[in-house]
Amino acid sequence: MKCKPCGAEAVIELRRHRAAFCRECFLHHCREQVRRAISSHRMMGHSERVLVAISGGKDSLAVWDVLRDLGYQADGVYLGLGIADYSDASRDYAEKYAAGKGATLHVVDIPTEHGFAIPDAARATKRVPCSACGLSKRHLLNKAALDGGYKVLATGHNLDDEAAVLFGNVMQWQVGYLARQRPVLEETAGFARRVKPLIRLSERETAAYCLLTGIDYIVDECPMAAGNRHLRYKETLNELEIKSPGIKSAFYFQFLERMLPVLDDVADAERDLVGECARCGAPSSAEICAFCKLVEKTAAAS
Amino acid sequence: MQVHLSNPKRVVEVTGPLRVADLMGQLELNRESVLVIRGDTLVTGDVTLNDADDIEIRPVISGGSV
Numbered sequence A: 001m002k003c004k005p006c007g008a009e010a011v012i013e014l015r016r017h018r019a020a021f022c023r024e025c026f027l028h029h030c031r032e033q034v035r036r037a038i039s040s041h042r043m044m045g046h047s048e049r050v051l052v053a054i055s056g057g058k059d060s061l062a063v064w065d066v067l068r069d070l071g072y073q074a075d076g077v078y079l080g081l082g083i084a085d086y087s088d089a090s091r092d093y094a095e096k097y098a099a100g101k102g103a104t105l106h107v108v109d110i111p112t113e114h115g116f117a118i119p120d121a122a123r124a125t126k127r128v129p130c131s132a133c134g135l136s137k138r139h140l141l142n143k144a145a146l147d148g149g150y151k152v153l154a155t156g157h158n159l160d161d162e163a164a165v166l167f168g169n170v171m172q173w174q175v176g177y178l179a180r181q182r183p184v185l186e187e188t189a190g191f192a193r194r195v196k197p198l199i200r201l202s203e204r205e206t207a208a209y210c211l212l213t214g215i216d217y218i219v220d221e222c223p224m225a226a227g228n229r230h231l232r233y234k235e236t237l238n239e240l241e242i243k244s245p246g247i248k249s250a251f252y253f254q255f256l257e258r259m260l261p262v263l264d265d266v267a268d269a270e271r272d273l274v275g276e277c278a279r280c281g282a283p284s285s286a287e288i289c290a291f292c293k294l295v296e297k298t299a300a301a302s
Numbered sequence B: 001m002q003v004h005l006s007n008p009k010r011v012v013e014v015t016g017p018l019r020v021a022d023l024m025g026q027l028e029l030n031r032e033s034v035l036v037i038r039g040d041t042l043v044t045g046d047v048t049l050n051d052a053d054d055i056e057i058r059p060v061i062s063g064g065s066v
Helices: A023-040 A058-069 A084-101 A110-114 A118-125 A129-145 A159-171 A176-179 A203-213 A230-241 A247-272 A290-301 B020-027
Strands: A013-014 A019-021 A049-054 A073-080 A106-107 A152-154 A193-195 B002-005 B011-012 B034-038 B054-061
Touching: A013 A152, A013 A203, A019 A023, A023 A058, A023 A193, A023 A203, A049 A058, A058 A073, A058 A084, A058 A176, A058 A203, A073 A110, A073 A129, A084 A106, A106 A129, A110 A129, A118 A129, A118 A290, A129 A152, A129 A290, A152 A176, A159 A176, A159 A230, A159 A247, A176 A247, A203 B034, A230 A247, B011 B054
Parallel strands: A049 A073, A049 A152, A073 A106, A152 A193, B002 B054
Antiparallel strands: A013 A019, B002 B011, B034 B054
């Protein structure tokens, strides 16, 4: 198979683009897709400092690498989740990348700094582990961005992540969640701007990007995530994608183009409900924010 | 050829020559969900694999909290 842009031997075929690429043209394609996502959704400017949420996986390391390559002032932050060997290994990959590139990586270890591990919090709050983890990440990553004076918090959410979340929200008609599922969530009081520069790349592309640029990442899945609903949605969408290449990106990008504008009023109404957590001051629609409640319940159970 | 798979980690022996796309079919894998790696680089679906090749099939699906 030949590279569509240059005719050299291809290393990857992207059926939704009806194209195959050699290494060099594929890396150019990845950078171009990120540049287009940033530009078309006005995610950030080159003068703004960006904090990238780093897990040690392919997506977060790929987005950090591409942002640095495109000239953004991007530092990383790694959250230690306390998931036994998996967290230790993930942190090693994050630190190895940062050291190799001379990049700044902040580390926030949840067990050390907040006194609990994610599995403990999940048990204490009777949440599924991914729910306790997501809640903690959203709170602590935002805090890390604000404390560090970063205007923008970038995450490695890719096209598959966004399509799977959209699929789940549509399956249950979670209108509030749909209204907030945006490539950019603008900064508001207590929130850094949150951006998703990888929305135009599938996770097969981010994995290939890491492999072809020599970025070592943790391949194993988080042991707490096995069999979760999000992974099942991804498998379902890939079953559709194999029969109808491009259906996944059409599902997501048509949502952005056609549905999100209809949901602007819902998003505005939800934003109006947000006040401040009486305990930590973080934005919250309840008197005590979900993170403070999680910390309290976990401490009570230990 | 030896084919290395993950989740769970295992090695299976497959007889070549065989196209990558046919290997995917034989192992009942969705090629949207994996990368096929020969040596240190990726290969496309039309490439023919031989008995002497060492192949890694790397899953790309990840996702817990988002």
